[in-house]
Amino acid sequence: MTHPPSRSNIYFDIAADHLGLPDRMRTLLLTPERDIKVQVPIRLDNGDLETFLGYRVQHNSARGPMKGGMRYHPEVDDPEVQTLAQLMTWKTAVVDLPYGGAKGGIAVDPRSLSKAELERLTRKFVDQIHDLVGPNSDIPAPDMGTNSQVMAWFMNQYQKHHGFQPACVTGKPLALHGCEGREEATGRGVVIIAERLFHRLGQSLAGKTVSLQGFGNVGSFTAKFLYERGARVIAVTDVRGGAKDPLGRGLDIPQLLEYARSNNGVQGFPGTEPLTNDELFTQNVDLLIPAALGGQFTSKTAPFVTAKYIVEAANDPTTPEADAIFAKQNVIVVPDILANAGGVTVSYFEWVQNRSVVHWPLEEIRAKLEQKLSAAFDAVWQVGQEKKVSLRTAAYILAIGRVAQATELGGGGWRLAVILPRVTTRIPTVLSAWPKFVFLPLRKNYQRCAWSCPASKSMTPLCATAANVKGSIFRFRTSSPSLKSWMT
DSSP states (O other): OOOOHHHHHHHHHHHHHHHTOOHHHHHHHHSOSEEEEEEEEEEOTTSOEEEEEEEEEEEEOTTSSEEEEEEEETTOOHHHHHHHHHHHHHHHHHTTOSOEEEEEEEESOGGGSOHHHHHHHHHHHHHHHGGGOBTTTEEEEEOTTOOHHHHHHHHHHHHHHHSSOGGGSSSOOGGGTOOTTTTTHHHHHHHHHHHHHHHHTTOOSTTOEEEEEOOSHHHHHHHHHHHHTTOEEEEEEETTEEEEOTTSSOOOHHHHHHHHHHHTSSTTOTTOEEOOHHHHHTOOOSEEEEOSOSOOBOTTTGGGOOOSEEEOOSSSOBOHHHHHHHHHTTOEEEOHHHHTTHHHHHHHHHHHHHHHTOOOOHHHHHHHHHHHHHHHHHHHHHHHHHHTOOHHHHHHHHHHHHHHHHHHHHOTTEEEEOOOOSOOSOOOSEEOSOOOOEEEEOOTTSOOOOEEOOSSSSSOOEEEOHHHHTTOOOOOOOOOHHHHHHHO
16 A cells, blocks of 8 residues: 655645755654554454554644544555644644544455444453543544444443543544534535635636546536535546536536435436546536545646646645646635544544533534634635745645644743763762753653753853752753763
């Protein structure tokens, strides 16, 4: 499997260059805080013992507890989860939610397991990681291969260890402290962002022609809300095939939704022509929405895209090479970390309701979602206009800047610190020399000392409590000859 870490890091570096971030801060922001890999053994229905691998990457908590989905898929592994966790950090930041990013899952094909086996798998995974997640640290949510039922099992098992904690996960069933509008949230968010895009361009979403790749949860709700707002969905594909309106008037989405539910796909919908994904990309439409898997737009497929606007409902659908091609073709691309942030935004609403023990009606959720995403899009648009960069770069600049600022303000491992040389003798309590302070990340094996720092390079002594450093091993970096001499 080809993993996208280098793709997301390329986007990160472009934005970091605009922000002027130093190398050490870049390393800190890209490095996960914790990378968890656990065995998940369960007894299958036939009595056999099967062992699966579970993952949870907690990327960054500078802005708040970490948030991210939990997926069940055969190709789940550490590189994929690391990349998706990083993207969640930027996604929550660009929408200005008080979260950091995380991601996790189990390498398993959920279709190969019975419902009872899936429940045992979920509960065992919770047993393995429950001390590392929770409403104040890391809040999972549904993702590929998981749903509200899996979240209900997760919450129930977590509460066996920690008591009543409905905010430990989001995306739960309504009957178990879930949130109105959570299932539709990502698709609704995609349409809110698309509508905001055309508003900024002085146009209207109504009447625009659309091609849509993917007709799962996100794709189907996206199609539904596009139809309600007057857009014409001309072509749709899913994993089994596609359907295209040969007259270009737009598909009857309510009927297509019913057909897809009854026939397990859109192919063969009456009055349409069959269509492949490659053919979908070449349709002469105004707006193209990828809502399936990542890596769809590459250097091979991007040159054939004729749409002038792309809204990325899928995670990481565009390679940097394709992004460069779109830029040359003057295609406006709304990036995934903004376009599909509706899901995590309503997850945040669920978390707030759970912690406050309140329940908001659906219309209030929808109004709050539109307000939040519209404000996020406007902020990204403003950055793009001011810096004359693409919306993707603008979104990364905004998100990374917020996380970097929170890291600096909160400390986050970055301190004005004196790292002393490797010594095993007792360190005097008063240092008469003034060392040159350096801005460094403090590693776990360094002990942080409480220093009294003078406001200027005067003769005021720099003091430390000997008890804080006794018996510890330190490394020293300074340009002060007198301090170096004193330590030898």
